Amino acid sequence: MIHILVVDDDKNTRMFLSAVLQKNGYDVSIASNGEEALEVMDKEHIDLVVLDIMMPKMDGYEFTKILREAQNTLPILMVSAKQLPADKHKGFLVGTDDYITKPIDDEEMLYRIKALLRRAKIASERKITIGEVVLDYDSLTVTRGDEVQELPQKEFMLLYKLLSYPGKIFTRIQLMDEIWGADSDTGWETVTVHIGRLRKRFEGWSEFSIESVRGLGYKAVKKK
Numbered sequence: 001m002i003h004i005l006v007v008d009d010d011k012n013t014r015m016f017l018s019a020v021l022q023k024n025g026y027d028v029s030i031a032s033n034g035e036e037a038l039e040v041m042d043k044e045h046i047d048l049v050v051l052d053i054m055m056p057k058m059d060g061y062e063f064t065k066i067l068r069e070a071q072n073t074l075p076i077l078m079v080s081a082k083q084l085p086a087d088k089h090k091g092f093l094v095g096t097d098d099y100i101t102k103p104i105d106d107e108e109m110l111y112r113i114k115a116l117l118r119r120a121k122i123a124s125e126r127k128i129t130i131g132e133v134v135l136d137y138d139s140l141t142v143t144r145g146d147e148v149q150e151l152p153q154k155e156f157m158l159l160y161k162l163l164s165y166p167g168k169i170f171t172r173i174q175l176m177d178e179i180w181g182a183d184s185d186t187g188w189e190t191v192t193v194h195i196g197r198l199r200k201r202f203e204g205w206s207e208f209s210i211e212s213v214r215g216l217g218y219k220a221v222k223k224k
Helices: 011-023 034-043 060-069 085-094 106-119 153-164 172-180 189-201
Strands: 003-007 027-031 048-052 076-080 098-101 127-130 133-136 141-144 147-150 208-213 217-222
Touching: 003 011, 003 034, 011 027, 011 048, 011 106, 027 034, 034 060, 034 172, 048 060, 048 106, 060 076, 060 085, 076 085, 076 106, 085 098, 098 106, 127 153, 133 153, 141 153, 153 172, 153 189, 153 208, 153 217, 172 189, 172 217, 189 208
Parallel strands: 003 027, 003 048, 048 076, 076 098
Antiparallel strands: 127 133, 133 141, 141 147, 208 217
């Protein structure tokens, strides 16, 4: 599932945006300023940021500038009460991808988010196809030709997450928090166990593999 980070110093705005996004099928994390947002991104994989400009400690401009200077291409949708062209120009100059003004039209925001995700080539159709292999999020199945494997939910979600971002390294903690939840009492060793099960289940499949990255975590590799 696509994970969106909402960054705004106004509690009511955070609650409103979170409710709208969750209702439309997105996972949501929140932060009240740029510094908190960076802390969230250290712990969780984020697909897109909905970002206020005027915030204490670190505003939206500085947050965006830091990400872009670090070569981070994460899609950013800036949200602001400021409507002057100069303010929008500054946002684009520091590296935002799109801009929407307050009061927020939730339908327009959702359209803009979908457009940004398409541009970022993030799969939102709930299926991943690799050669003859199809992962179907709704049925928790992996098919190849006439062969169909229905996976336990956690195994499927883990595989789907890795194959949604081939080549991207995920730490065990990131995968643990996203698949099992940050409040889970289960240890990160569970990720290792599930990775082992997936490797055994798809041993000999030439379309993809799950590789360990020493000292970091895991990544999926598409081979077709």
